[in-house]
Amino acid sequence: MTPKIIEKIKEIEEKKSVEVLLAVESGSRAWGFSSPDSDYDIRFIYRHEKDWYLSPWDKDETIEFMTEDDLDGSGWDLRKTFHLLLKSNAALLSWFYSPIVYKADEKFVELFRPFAEVCFSPIAVSYHYLSMSKKYLEACRVDEVKLKSYFYCLRTTLTGKWIIEKGTVPPVLFSDLLVLTDDAIRQKIEDLIALKATKGESYDHPNDWELFGFLEKTVAENEGKSKSLSGGKADRGEMERVFREILKL
Numbered sequence: 001m002t003p004k005i006i007e008k009i010k011e012i013e014e015k016k017s018v019e020v021l022l023a024v025e026s027g028s029r030a031w032g033f034s035s036p037d038s039d040y041d042i043r044f045i046y047r048h049e050k051d052w053y054l055s056p057w058d059k060d061e062t063i064e065f066m067t068e069d070d071l072d073g074s075g076w077d078l079r080k081t082f083h084l085l086l087k088s089n090a091a092l093l094s095w096f097y098s099p100i101v102y103k104a105d106e107k108f109v110e111l112f113r114p115f116a117e118v119c120f121s122p123i124a125v126s127y128h129y130l131s132m133s134k135k136y137l138e139a140c141r142v143d144e145v146k147l148k149s150y151f152y153c154l155r156t157t158l159t160g161k162w163i164i165e166k167g168t169v170p171p172v173l174f175s176d177l178l179v180l181t182d183d184a185i186r187q188k189i190e191d192l193i194a195l196k197a198t199k200g201e202s203y204d205h206p207n208d209w210e211l212f213g214f215l216e217k218t219v220a221e222n223e224g225k226s227k228s229l230s231g232g233k234a235d236r237g238e239m240e241r242v243f244r245e246i247l248k249l
Contacts, residue, residue: 005042005102008071016063018046020075021108021246025100026091031174032099033151033193037070037200042102043095044075050247053079082243088121088232090128097172107249111242120169121232129160130226133219140212144204147196154189157215160222164229185214 009023027041028034046063061080065073076084076092084092096109096116136153139146151174158177162170171177174193178186188211195205 002102004069005040005071008042008065008067008073009044009103012063012065012073012075013046016046018048018063020044020046020103021078021105022095023075023102023104024095024098025102026095026098028151030098030100030172031155033174033196035148035196035199035201035203039070039072042071042073043091044073044103045078045081045095046075047078047247053247078243078246082239085115085119086234086236086239088119088124090125092116093120093125093169094172097169099173105249108246111246115234115239115242117169119232119234121230122163122167123226123229123231125170126160126163126222126226126229129156129163130219130222132156133160133222137215137219140207140215143207145207147192147199147203147205148201150192150205151196153215157218157222160226161218164222164225181214185211
């Protein structure tokens, strides 16, 4: 699918008169636990010509598309991207660490990625993942659980645990998060990864209550520890300078 995705990115650039600075895979394919029928979740950052940013009027800062062959695309304009970075947006931060990159302006990444690390707010991102993990945990509190929901709960829970224990931007690859588990839990999860690779998105699986207990305990621990985490350290002046520099690329 990569050639089709790259071609779609070029089509967006031509139709919208923008330049895509970064395009990556997000979702289960980037996380490393996709199903055979998983969509391709393409996320991208783009910029307009400099004059576009001189208008006093609010403008649409998002581009979205969906194709018949399961390409789900969503992109943010450069200005919107800086606003979200200031808020330590969890999704945006993850794009810069995706293992699947379709297009990247090296200079843009070189200028922007340091801000992803500096603006990273452990407390904000931790609460983001805590909220998601609590929601998915309740969806998994059944005898027959949708395997997709189980993995979403596992990923968000372990990501929250990573932030608390490591204090850094969490990895995108789910396998990197498994260092936070003991051998028994890790084996259970790895077995489910192998199973998910053979099952469709709608597959229901008998609940492993021992694994559920691990999730329930970890979510509770994350909730107790998140409140003591620190915030980000954004330098707005430096961000403005880099924004202008990116527009000159």
